[in-house]
Amino acid sequence: MNLKLYNSIAREKQDFQPIDPQNVTMYVCGPTVYNYVHIGNARPAVVFDTLYRVLRAIYPGVTYARNITDIDDKIINKSNELSVDINEITESFSDAYFEDMVALNTLEPDVIPYATQHIPEMIQMVETLVEKGHAYPADSNVEADKGHVLFSVPSMSKYGELSKRNLEEQEAGARVEVAGYKQYAGDFVLWKPSSEKEPGWASPWGRGRPGWHLECSAMIKKHLGDTIDIHGGGHDLIFPHHENEIAQSCCANDGKPLANFWMHNGFINIDGEKMSKSLGNFRLVRDLLQQYPGEVLRYVILSSHYRSEQNFSKELLDSAWRTLDSLYGFIRGVAPAESHLNSSGDGFKALLDDLNTPVAISELYRLAKAVNQANGAEQVALMQELKGLSDILGLLQQDPEQWFTLARGNDQLSVEQIEQQIQARQQAKQDKDFAKADQIRQQLLDAGVVLEDSREGTKWRRA
RNA sequence: GGCGCUGUAGCAAAGUGGUAAUGCAGUGGACUGCAACUCCGCCAUCGUCGGUUCGAUUCCGACCAGCGCCUCCA
Structure with missing residues (x-):
């Protein structure tokens, strides 16, 4: 090592x-x-x-x-x-x-x-x-x-x-x-x-x-x-x-x-240009945090190698957010595990090679996906390894349930309102009134809330 | 003028002398009442032109196109 x-x-x-x-x-x-x-x-x-x-x-x-x-x-x-x-x-x-x-x-x-x-x-x-x-x-x-x-x-x-x-x-x-x-x-x-x-x-x-x-x-x-x-x-x-x-x-x-x-x-540029006073294109961390969780900013920074230049844009931030959503989605509902760093795993090995964070992140994805597909002791072990690597990267530090209820900037509905609507839709589904159920789902979607049905019930997330 | 960097799929981004990780987006299918989630699959010949080599995106050279620093600057 x-x-x-x-x-x-x-x-x-x-x-x-x-x-x-x-x-x-x-x-x-x-x-x-x-x-x-x-x-x-x-x-x-x-x-x-x-x-x-x-x-x-x-x-x-x-x-x-x-x-x-x-x-x-x-x-x-x-x-x-x-x-x-x-x-x-x-x-x-x-x-x-x-x-x-x-x-x-x-x-x-x-x-x-x-x-x-x-x-x-x-x-x-x-x-x-x-x-x-x-x-x-x-x-x-x-x-x-x-x-x-x-x-x-x-x-x-x-x-x-x-x-x-x-x-x-x-x-x-x-x-x-x-x-x-x-x-x-x-x-x-x-x-x-x-x-x-x-x-x-x-x-x-x-x-x-x-x-x-x-x-x-x-x-x-x-x-x-x-x-x-x-x-x-x-x-x-x-x-x-x-x-x-x-x-x-x-x-x-x-x-x-x-x-x-x-x-x-390396430097961070904004829409292809260097941040400068004359261009007035500074992006303050404080302002970005109004719109994005800090972890999204961190993810973006770590998604390219530290020595290369990086171009910041809204698209990049939005795409990073979707990726983190996907990562959190894999471990949603999986019991938290102790952090256990696999020092011979590909993720940590990548970090030992001049801090290759993009490769470490891809390993994060592979592990999260594996966690999602495994169960029992195997799942626990994978979850521990995932936690070990994500703790080194400083990512996936939140509880998934909380992550998906985080304010998204355009939120129109409170958690209570959302859950009320989900109840109403559930009733409509039981009544086989799919038109009404779909209407409720669409209304929620328009308000930035995505529903995910499963055997265990309906989960929701802001998107 | 000096020092230095970059050019890989729609976007982002690794990587290697032997025919290109990964994510987002897109797309075909399974699942679903329909979706979403998830699962299976598809989606690039690596700026251009030469050279070295059995073989180059990966080495060398030239060129083209971007960019940074040269006393504010992360």
Whole structure:
């Protein structure tokens, strides 16, 4: 049973070997809490949650950390825009984030570090970098430039190892003007000054706040150590964010690598286009949850391989919902069973192969179908295996009966009304008044309720 | 310009040097008073053109078409 993971820094699938098999360490970049998260933010959370579950099934200990970035210019802007205190912004949006993550069946990480609670560690790291000649305070006569501390990219010979970029060949400043106080165009901010109106902390370079990249480096060092097993995040974070994290941590920690495995999930597009402010096509998890159960969103995310791009659309969501209906349909009426992971089953084996969730899901389907056709002890065993696999995937976590009564967004009838109608139809059937029975069934169907007759009686479900 | 990704059935999505998992949709049949559910079955030659090979969707090359990153970004 060996886990293979695609390592972005090596650009190939590799056998995963933890530093300490007793305690695997994983860090994933979490959200900047200035707004509700969109479905793109949900992908890494769901993907790495699934990996977390796989790791926990293999190793006795796993420490998973996912941060909250609660100090950032975007947050400050939002605060100004709404004239709301910055703490209120970060608290309400981090709370909302946690709610959304629960809806997506993600487990709570072991550590949830907040950037603002690690300012001393960050300052410490900057000081170390300055001492070692990897960082410098901006030297400028311009008042606004003072108080910046920058990382000196040329001081690190291996810079660019993750993204395989040669800064000379990049279009430096293609999108952002190069600040005049930088010694080198590629240098990035470790610490920046804060005005009286902006949140700030005292530092050797004056009152200021940390740069984005610094947060993760400092929090990883504090909670997980100098070198961790797995560092995850979205594909777009490879450069500059992760590259800069490597630079900071590696240079501050005597050249030790920051992470042995770098993993990056692909993007989610909407109707073929990237989500962007200009297109106004963000899909907030919160909004989608108004229309779809969180498990449908999770299913969609896991239905394609985490490294490929995924195109979100209404059709995809609706189709995923129908599939889950079908899955729940197979186990409806089957007694719940203890979770029992078959670690040599095809589903788990697929997950060990760089988290091949589409194949694991197909196995889920095969098992559910088998459960439906088996009975007795065989059925119990299959149900246990199904439960074992679905628990790793974080799917089929609800009671089937409840699943089928879940609100579908267009519900016109209450459970009582539905059951009343079913009674009436039952009577009509007994009276051989099929016209009336069919009429009732049609009315229910029009109201989004499908009936399923069986020997044991009539079941219904919303669809 | 630099780095990189993708192109498999109506849709979604795995995969392999030896003639293509799975789901949704569709469709034929069984079951049903009729349906729904369920069950049995059907439904693709893998962007194009070359090359390597006994044999390629899978390796190599070219081309075509999309797309991402290059200091906000999951």
